[in-house]
Amino acid sequence: MNIISSYSIKGGVGKTALAVNLAYALCESGHRTLLIDLDPQGAAAFYFRMGSAKKLRMQDTDALADGLRSNIRESDFPELDIIPSNLAYRNFDIVLDSMSKSRKRLRKVLEEFKPEYDAIVLDCPPNITLLSENVFRASDAIVVPVIPTVLSQRTLEQLTSFFHDEELPGDILRPFFSMVQKRNRMHRDIMAELPLSYPGFLKTVIPFSVDVEKMGLHRMPLLAYATKSEAALAYRALCNEILGKAVTQP
Numbered sequence: 001m002n003i004i005s006s007y008s009i010k011g012g013v014g015k016t017a018l019a020v021n022l023a024y025a026l027c028e029s030g031h032r033t034l035l036i037d038l039d040p041q042g043a044a045a046f047y048f049r050m051g052s053a054k055k056l057r058m059q060d061t062d063a064l065a066d067g068l069r070s071n072i073r074e075s076d077f078p079e080l081d082i083i084p085s086n087l088a089y090r091n092f093d094i095v096l097d098s099m100s101k102s103r104k105r106l107r108k109v110l111e112e113f114k115p116e117y118d119a120i121v122l123d124c125p126p127n128i129t130l131l132s133e134n135v136f137r138a139s140d141a142i143v144v145p146v147i148p149t150v151l152s153q154r155t156l157e158q159l160t161s162f163f164h165d166e167e168l169p170g171d172i173l174r175p176f177f178s179m180v181q182k183r184n185r186m187h188r189d190i191m192a193e194l195p196l197s198y199p200g201f202l203k204t205v206i207p208f209s210v211d212v213e214k215m216g217l218h219r220m221p222l223l224a225y226a227t228k229s230e231a232a233l234a235y236r237a238l239c240n241e242i243l244g245k246a247v248t249q250p
């Protein structure tokens, strides 16, 4: 019970901000953590001052596991390792499609890393692809940032329907509100209603904060440079809430 994915069909909702700060918060609370950047944009690794991964051979599961292993880098923080992404990841879907059991390959690859880490965090690209389906089948929890707007709400509904249609376990979906502006009436209204339809909705709310936006300048998790800020406290609370259900304590 230790693979946590930061995922949404929608772009720009706070997936990478979550992945980076969740990975850091997990380490702070004593979990040996591996953050894998699955998005060819490479933003998660950028926030840890890392370049892209070496090119991977991806012809079969063993080659993929070996390639990922050879790209594990130590971060500047104890017990936190990173696998940066690579532009070649844009071909993940084609490679997976050519394999048998193509929806369960990532799970098999990640099994290999489980003995060494207490938690694995996946930063996922937006969209819903064969790679996403692999993520769904590999994850113990899929944490979904939802900005309290109509379009974000709609993509959460699409994701839930997909899980239902594909007979995937809906209880691993853990949405939470991201970039919340409490003064915004629409945010308040959606926040009052939406969680009523989703039993797994996390209670912790991540506020909209310039401290989070500054991660690009500091190139480190918010928790490392604005450790007591409102948003940092919220990410820690979110981590604890996720741990309560998703991860076996070390």
Ligand SMILES: Nc1ncnc2c1ncn2[C@@H]1O[C@H](COP(=O)(O)OP(=O)(O)OP(=O)(O)O)[C@@H](O)[C@H]1O
Pocket: 010, 011, 012, 013, 014, 015, 016, 017, 018, 039, 041, 043, 124, 125, 126, 178, 179, 180, 206, 207, 208, 209, 210, 212, 213, 214, 215, 231
């Ligand atoms: N709580 C927040 N408050 C203010 N800005 C935020 C917050 N969370 C994220 N941001 C900013 O919003 C932008 C998008 O965030 P992020 O990159 O985490 O989203 P994403 O879902 O990973 O995007 P993509 O789909 O492109 O991967 C970034 O500039 C980030 O700094």
Ligand SMILES: [Mg+2]
Pocket: 015, 016, 017, 039, 043, 124, 125
């Ligand atoms: Mg991202």
